[in-house]
Amino acid sequence: MSATWTAIGQVGIVVLVLAAAHRPLGDYLFRTMTATTHLAVERAGYRIMRVDPDAEQRWSTYLLSLLGFSLASVLVLFGLGRLQAALPLSLGTESLDPAGAWNTAVSFVTNTNWQWYSGEAAAGHLFQMAGLAVQNFVSAAVGLAVVAALARGFARSGTDGRIGNFWADLVRGTVRVLLPLAFVAALALVAAGVIQNLGAHSQITTLAGGTQAVLGGPVASQEAIKELGTNGGGFFNANSAHPFENPTPWTNALEVVLLLLIPFSLPRMFGRMVGDRRQGWAILAAMSTLWVAAVGLLTWAEMAGPGLVPVAAGGAMEGKEVRFGEAASALFAASTTMTSTGAVNSMHDSLTAQGGGVALVGMLLGEVSPGGVGSGLYGMVVLIVVAVFLAGLMVGRTPEYLGKKIGREEITLVALYVLTMPAVVLIGSAVAVSVPAGLEGQLQGGPHGLSEIVYAFASAGNNNGSAFAGLTAGTPFYNTLLGLAMLVGRFVPIALVLALAGRLASSRKVPESAGTLPTHTPLFVGLLVTVTLVVVGLTFVPVLSLGPVVESLS
Amino acid sequence: MTATRPRSRPRYSAGSDTVAFVRQTWAGLRVLLVLTVVLGFAYPLAVTGIAQIAFPWQAHGSLVSSTGERVTSRDDAVGSLLIGQRFDGPQWFHPRPSAAGDGYDTLASAGSNLGPLNESLLAAVAERRSAVVEQEGIDQADVPVDALTASASGLDPDISPEYARVQVARVARERGLSTDDVRALVDDATIGRDLGVLGEPRVNVLRLNLALHTMGS
Structure with missing residues (x-):
């Protein structure tokens, strides 16, 4: 019983910190994304960048700026990867092959941070610091920008469809929100033992007379933004299970808080931007319900330890660290898969069948509970539109949300959004299980092998980045295909959301009437959670049945 | 633009x-x-x-010398308190099984990634159990789970207090020490949960072996 109580206490501490932080941070996010003035340092930056931060953009221009920035990011990262051997601080690492460099570039630009390579062996300090970590910041800021643009779409009425300025949103999110928080978190992590130096790896003689390499690297600065920006790409192969990334149980709790912090604060920002805080509370309630359910289920599965090997060993400790144990590993696994972070402090491939299934479903929900920075909230708003549409169908009224009528064009955009991710995941998985190059990647055959493949495409299509790492993903086949999955899974939904934002900004608000469905009530929260689960359920039940479900039953 | x-x-x-x-x-x-x-x-x-x-010591990797002192220079270090290392001889406390390279290879941090129904993992667990039973002279049922499973990083610096305790008799015998003295070292090296609820109780293997090492010399 005491193990259960400490597990609950552990979750309780994380919840308390988030409960205390989400309001002030949400208010701060609101002030940041609605600011009318620039900081001096920002103004200086805009001058060097030669961009105009005050020119309001229509959705198509906003999208073009976003895509232009992302393309430039992919090209620079691809170049850095291809030239890595020639860079300073490369530590003798080789340059990445074209497919590998493509995959990594797309992976970090799309906030996925899927990694086919092993950080300590394949990535030099400069590539990590000036390439990958920069994308950790800006890819999160892109998500923040998109959700701010969407909120403006709801808030504005009858305008010419302008939804903000991408460059200003990008720079503000980075400079005012992510950078200061990451800085503080990085120093806290160093204090606890996360390394922060520019040293190379070198051999020492151990106490027992063997040899072992001591590793160096600017790890803490990258670790902080990796969690805060819901990125998840580890400095080392073992990611947040590596003691130099996550040395103690309290750094583990800190990292869980960091990866949940902004996604759980954004509903507050949204509520204030659309002028109705109750809407923010309702979204927060739906997100929290799903997250708490996943944490509970995953923790139960890992602590109960069902399955052949866990029963034989007396617990599900394969692929887990002693300092974390089952409970802290399960808390991390649920949080990382439901925030699109994809950092891991345990090896998900070795989770129990039930626990691994929850992690997989956490991603397949579309990363909305609470989801990635920005992407979680705009995904949830899309599902809200689906929910009010369904409710409208039931009572025979034109659906509306936040005073905006949901017409044919709006629901078309939303429907396309909802279909994109499942299409990416299912088509990608179907291709991989149909060709030898895909099947060869499995470490284990049978249902678990299928889970490895589906998990990979679910992770890529939802921009999560965690893996059933037994899959040999560093092949040209997987690097290319998963790169495509990440690209489509990120930018098609963003384009649809911005198009929706543009339409909403130009449409007029309709006054609330007796027939308006209130969207801040517990009833609506229940409907929203149900819609989220039903959409996923209908789409993925067949493939889940062949993977984790079969495995759970055997 | x-x-x-x-x-x-x-x-x-x-x-x-x-x-x-x-x-x-x-x-x-x-x-x-x-x-x-x-x-x-x-x-x-x-x-x-x-x-x-x-935080110079932490920033350089929490390195320690053979006398257990905190050092920042790798030349003086025998390891990092945060990174597990191999201890094979019977005179040492042993760490967990490791899937990092040949074991505790810091250039290849990794778990086994084997799933809960994997036959070869099942066989490995059975083999590790017999090895611990033979080495420590304990019952099959008394082998703690962390002695049977590989960690996520392959560099786990810790073992459970239970696994440390089952090794006490052997280490004491090999080093000619009393079991009470060695058990006291284990108790000293045992750390509880952070804030009472975070993580799990644990024993840092390098810290424990350093205590043995300095005691012996």
């Missing part, structure tokens, strides 16, 4: 769309380069600078 497209205009030629996109990409490149200077250089170097002054 913010040439916007009026919604009423029916169509743009593909050519001017391309021009607009190239212009935005060029702007994106300039923005990325400025942000890279801030986020990719100034930020990590500032954190490094402060870390080197405020």
